Amino acid sequence: METPSLKTEPQSADPAKPTTLTVPGRKVSNPVRRRTFLQRILCAMSGFGLLGAFYPVLRYIEPPPESEGANRVEIDAAELPPGASRTILYRGRPAVVVNSAQGYIAYGGVCSHLGCIIKWSPAEQVFICPCHGGKFNVKGVVLGGPVPRPLTAIPVSVAGNRVIVGA
Amino acid sequence: MIGRVASGIYRWLDDRLEISKVVDFAYKNLTKPVPKHVNWLFSFGTVTLTFFTSQFLSGLLLMVYYEASAESAYDSVKFIMEKVRFGWLVRQIHSYGANFMIAFLFLHAIRVFFYGGYKKPREVTWLFGFALLAVTLGFGFTGYLLPWDQLSYWGTTVGTEIAGTTPVIGSYLLVLLRGGETVSEVTLTRFFAVHVIVLPWIFAGLVTGHLFLIRYKGISPLASTDLPEPTPEEIKKAGGKAFYPKHVLKEGSVVLLVLAFMLLMIVYTPLPLHEKADPFNTPVGVKPEWYFLSMYQALKYVPKLVGILGSGLVILALLLLPFWERSPERHPARRPVAVTLGILFVVANIALALLAKLSETEHTFLGTRYHFDTYGWPSVVADPVLPSATEADDAAKPEGDKSVDASSDKEAESSEENDTEETKETDESQQEKPGGGE
Numbered sequence: 001m002e003t004p005s006l007k008t009e010p011q012s013a014d015p016a017k018p019t020t021l022t023v024p025g026r027k028v029s030n031p032v033r034r035r036t037f038l039q040r041i042l043c044a045m046s047g048f049g050l051l052g053a054f055y056p057v058l059r060y061i062e063p064p065p066e067s068e069g070a071n072r073v074e075i076d077a078a079e080l081p082p083g084a085s086r087t088i089l090y091r092g093r094p095a096v097v098v099n100s101a102q103g104y105i106a107y108g109g110v111c112s113h114l115g116c117i118i119k120w121s122p123a124e125q126v127f128i129c130p131c132h133g134g135k136f137n138v139k140g141v142v143l144g145g146p147v148p149r150p151l152t153a154i155p156v157s158v159a160g161n162r163v164i165v166g167a
Numbered sequence: 168m169i170g171r172v173a174s175g176i177y178r179w180l181d182d183r184l185e186i187s188k189v190v191d192f193a194y195k196n197l198t199k200p201v202p203k204h205v206n207w208l209f210s211f212g213t214v215t216l217t218f219f220t221s222q223f224l225s226g227l228l229l230m231v232y233y234e235a236s237a238e239s240a241y242d243s244v245k246f247i248m249e250k251v252r253f254g255w256l257v258r259q260i261h262s263y264g265a266n267f268m269i270a271f272l273f274l275h276a277i278r279v280f281f282y283g284g285y286k287k288p289r290e291v292t293w294l295f296g297f298a299l300l301a302v303t304l305g306f307g308f309t310g311y312l313l314p315w316d317q318l319s320y321w322g323t324t325v326g327t328e329i330a331g332t333t334p335v336i337g338s339y340l341l342v343l344l345r346g347g348e349t350v351s352e353v354t355l356t357r358f359f360a361v362h363v364i365v366l367p368w369i370f371a372g373l374v375t376g377h378l379f380l381i382r383y384k385g386i387s388p389l390a391s392t393d394l395p396e397p398t399p400e401e402i403k404k405a406g407g408k409a410f411y412p413k414h415v416l417k418e419g420s421v422v423l424l425v426l427a428f429m430l431l432m433i434v435y436t437p438l439p440l441h442e443k444a445d446p447f448n449t450p451v452g453v454k455p456e457w458y459f460l461s462m463y464q465a466l467k468y469v470p471k472l473v474g475i476l477g478s479g480l481v482i483l484a485l486l487l488l489p490f491w492e493r494s495p496e497r498h499p500a501r502r503p504v505a506v507t508l509g510i511l512f513v514v515a516n517i518a519l520a521l522l523a524k525l526s527e528t529e530h531t532f533l534g535t536r537y538h539f540d541t542y543g544w545p546s547v548v549a550d551p552v553l554p555s556a557t558e559a560d561d562a563a564k565p566e567g568d569k570s571v572d573a574s575s576d577k578e579a580e581s582s583e584e585n586d587t588e589e590t591k592e593t594d595e596s597q598q599e600k601p602g603g604g605e
Contacts (some may be wrong), residue, residue, distance in 0.1 A: 056253035060228055064250045 063092075072166040080104070080163060085120035090165055095154055096120055096127065097165055100138050104158060106165050107140050107151035118151070127151065199399050200407035201386045201414050204282075209386070210418040211275035216374070217422045218268035222306070225261040226363065233313070235359040237352035240315035241443040248440060259433040265307055267429055269458050272303055280488075280509050283497030284387040288396070290489035292384065295377040297486050302370050307456060309362040312355060320444035321453040323358075324350050329455075329463070332471050349446065392495040452527060461516040464523035467542060 032040075071091050080086060085098040087109055094109035098120045107127065109117045116131035126143060127136040135143040140151030157164045181187045201209075232251055234243040247254035276296065279285055285293035312323040327350065331341030346353035388397055397405070408414065441450075455463050466474035484491070492505060499506045522543030529538045529548060537545040 056256060057228065059252040060254060060257055061231060062252060064246070064252065064254075 070166075072164065075163040075165065077158065077161045077163050083122045085122070087117065088165060090154060095165065097156065097163065098138075100125065102138055104156040104163055105138060106154040106156045107136075108154060111147060112149040112151075113145070113147045196382050197411040198409045199382070199385065200402045201410050202388050202397070202402050203406040203408075204389050205386055205407075205414060207417055207421055208278050209414070210421040211271050211278055212381075213418040214422055214425050215268055215271040215275055216378075217426070218264050218271065219303075219370070219374070221260060222264050222268060223367065225257050225264060228257045229261055230363065235313070235356055237315065237355055237444075240313065240355060241440075244314045244316075244440060255437070256433070259437055260429075262438045263429050263433055265310060266457070267425065269303055269307055271425070272300055273458070276300065277509075277513060281499050281506060282387065282389070283499070283502065285489045286387070286492075286495075286497055287392045287489070289380070289384055289387055292377060292380040293489050294486070295373055295380060299370065299373050299377060302366055302373060304458065306362065306366050306370075307458065309358040309366065311456060312350070312358045313362065314440055315355060315444045316441040317444055317448075317450045318441045318453070320350060320446065321449055322455055323354065325453055326455055326459070327354075329466065329475075332475050334472060334475065351446070387497065389498045391497065391501075454523060457520060457524075460523040461519035464519040464526065464543065467526075 070089070073088050073090055073095075075086060075088065075097060080097065080099045082099050082101075085096055087094050087096050089095070090106075090108075094117050095106055096109040096118060097104065097106040107118070111118050111129040111131065111134050113129060113132055113134050116129050118127040118129050118134070118136065121128050125138060127140075128134070129145065129147065132146050134145035134147035136147070136151050137143055140153055142150055154165055155167050177186070229247065232243055232247045232254070234240055244258065248258050249255075251257075279293070279296070308323075308326060311326075312319050327341055327344045330344060331337045333340055342348065344354070345351070346357050385396070385399075385402075388394075388402075390397075454460065462478050465478065468474075469477065494502060494505070496502050525539040525545075526541050526543040527539065529536060531537070536548040538548050539545050
């Protein structure tokens, strides 16, 4: 039995191999030999097998489902006197809740510029990004700085003495 | 199309780096013929290597979520198994893979012994292989602790205790291994460091040497060492087949079969994660992992010092096997004494391991209930359901209570008790099987 070549030499390198083959009705030049064909099938199957093994690996390194964090956070209203703010974890990311003059408001705390966490400035009644001077008003609208997008609002409701962030 | 691009890149690289020299050399080695007697038994080494690769990859994945601290190790493993997608699979592949890797390493070593593969000029290959065995057992021993469950904690306590009985350096070794008087977080972090950094590097070096020597000297012939080693042409003429693709295909098939078998075991009998480690409460029936069982059992029959020295001598004898077993014959049929001794050695190890497994348990055979004492000897249990009045008056408590009762205020007492005396079990299912290790 011959040893198949690993090299990518053209098949005609082997003088013993036919370069043309007559199939009933037509002539085929440089036909794919059975061994080569089987090798290709084997390679393809191994390749698909390996690709299949990647699927669990990719799923494994994705964030696990439960690590995305609570999508409903309750805060004791006493902890949030008028003018005060709190940074909480909401759906796995920081969010800022403020007891503002307009009532309770909550925004995703991540600045849309480069991912720093915004702070509430009670004196100015604005959100300030400490990194590059981004500024947002109580409606989350950009007032200044290099910020591309406004803040994402999070629904807030009050039930008794509990402030509920999220739906 | 792909072929043309590939050969274009190849030519481009060859123009600059002359990689064809390396490729030709690799190709020549890859297609080197293996002797005619090489059968599927010769794929155990490759299976072991495959498991090592799998251990490396699955271990890497486990490290993504694993936390090496007494506080969170257990919870992080639980998190991997319960919360992370496919985490159960990764952890099972790692735990089962460890067992399979050691099993196939043993089979590989046994195969080499019976085919005389360790003889001249392949003594160094044997030494490398032996070192690989030691490192692999080290992997098993250090990895076993990492899930930080009851079994791994107490298995490590007993294991390090045995190491502590080594003459002269025993007590020093014990403290060095544990990083203190008892198995604690210090032990966990040092075992982790050894498991994921130290041993993998040593293993990589050793396995490179081992594989190089195998390719360099070729597979051992079956002829006497007095005869010159056959050249590749002679091997081919005698009916030898190319390593690639003939033997590679054979090995690939065995690897796939073994992997499929492991997956079946993972799905049908997954290895459990036991209760979180409790340093104040020894569970019933703590035994080492199966690959340490025969040594563990052998140590019971002889005084500690004799046992430790004896097993040390056996290990040394195996390490130096090519240097004292110097008969020139390789063929098993022409080495009756060596082969008989080899079979006896394997059988004795299996028997000891079985005795260890049976020891301190109760089983029913043909309607009769037997209790197996610490030496593994059976005795008929008179009335397994209702203990007689005299038995109840005995100092020994009913064993079912023992595991439950061992509360933290009695911990010192009960842990000692359970370690040393024969602890019966009323139900086989109560015995926590070793094997939850990494």
